[in-house]
Amino acid sequence: MSELDDWTHGQRRLLGQRCDEGHAWYLPRPRCPRCGSAASPFEPIGTGTIFAQTTIHRRGDGGASSIGITLVDLDEGIRVMAQCAPGTSIGSRVVVSIVQDADTAQLFPYCEVIPA
């Protein structure tokens, strides 16, 4: 597996990027979006804080369902979109890991609240 293969490429890992100037970001770029210097990947620990959260409600032929979507500010200073339990509160301490949907085999980041 290459250095840049993350969950979107089917690898079960979360990746961020950072530069020598200390900037860090999440969505993959060829260079640092702030200073333009070289980018290198890193694996964040996964701990962070819920910054924003929504619960999407779907009503279809298959009945009603809901999923939680959140933006998590990871402790390394990058913001990651992840699924979460519906109704997870802003400010909650969480840990993000890569999980797999049982039906579709799709990998995605999922965050769970760290018990206080």
Place this chain on the structure above:
Amino acid sequence: MRDSLIRNNPSAVVTGVGLTPFSRNAGRSALELQGEAALQALDDAGIRARDVDTVIAGYATTVNHIMPGNLLAEYLGATPERAFGMNVGGATGLAMVAEAARLVWSGSADTVLVVGGENRASGQSRDAAIATLAQVGHATHEVALGANIPAYYALLASEYLHRYSLKREDLAPLAVQMREHARTHPGAQFHKSITVDDVLNAPLIAEPLGLLDCCPISDGSAAFVLSRRSEGTRSVEITGIGETNLHQHVSEADFSSVGARQSAEQALNQAGAVVTDIDIFGIYDSFTITLAILLEEIGIAQPGTAGGMARDGAFAATGKYPLNLHGGLLSYGHPGVAGGMAHMAELVIQIRGEAGSRQLVERPRRGFLHADGGVLSAHVSIVLDGGAYATPSTAEGLK
């Protein structure tokens, strides 16, 4: 700023306006809708399609044509020097007008036709429309999680309500006010009054946003003709434009400064105006939260107070900041590119004094427009000025 170097002579004047009703099913194709609004605008300007030297057309999700400007030009019988399309999401309409103004200011164009329109509601399934729109999210890192446009804006809304310790009922008055405006406009998609309780009791789409916090998906079209200086009381000049693009994806957005402030300041500075000089406003309102954030960043409302101001009537026709008097995206409707253009159509009509029963008692002179595309990603602001006219026009324009 930079644009001020080339503005002034010649001036860029809105000389023609076209706006169709917005609805769930117009019974026409995207091109037919575009043609209808375009011909209204050309007739309003008193010119023929052959007189146009530039055609700019917005994207249509139901067409996805690679040459939308040329497609429309041929359909109308126009043979322009230049024709092109634009894709800036919901900001496309005002971005096309800004580009048209620059072409006129620079002397490159004399007469520009700007058109947006599509059968977004009837020309595809609701699921297809939502899936298409979700693509403003990041294909692999956001869309794959099951997120969609309401969810992206709901993330903004959740953080906004948390930051200011507000509740859903503090955004709801914005939806109620837009519906109140739409009630008397025959072209609006919705005419039935709603209350704050109706907004709160509507089905939840993406918390904290419910159905009535969200604009509908509509069919419809709008068009403008921009020309070099033309005299007369129906002329409305573009005196300021501003644009800012700080991010594409909500994951990358700075929630405390999305770009509206810079865009608005640029447009107002170029026009030599401040917010309190503006008589009428047209602000993009795809969701209640969109309107709240934009009103606050632009400086019309203090942080956290936009919904409260709506509750107190500040955005009514009789209020301090008459806003989206046609009903906005939330209640006039939203067919994509034309959605943000309807705000401008209403401002031009009001500044001309041709709004009929909706006409502001004191005919407005200066108008301010703002639209965003994506997830508060692309920002365009425009200042309109009707000049120091003496007597209201008696021309029968759009009602």
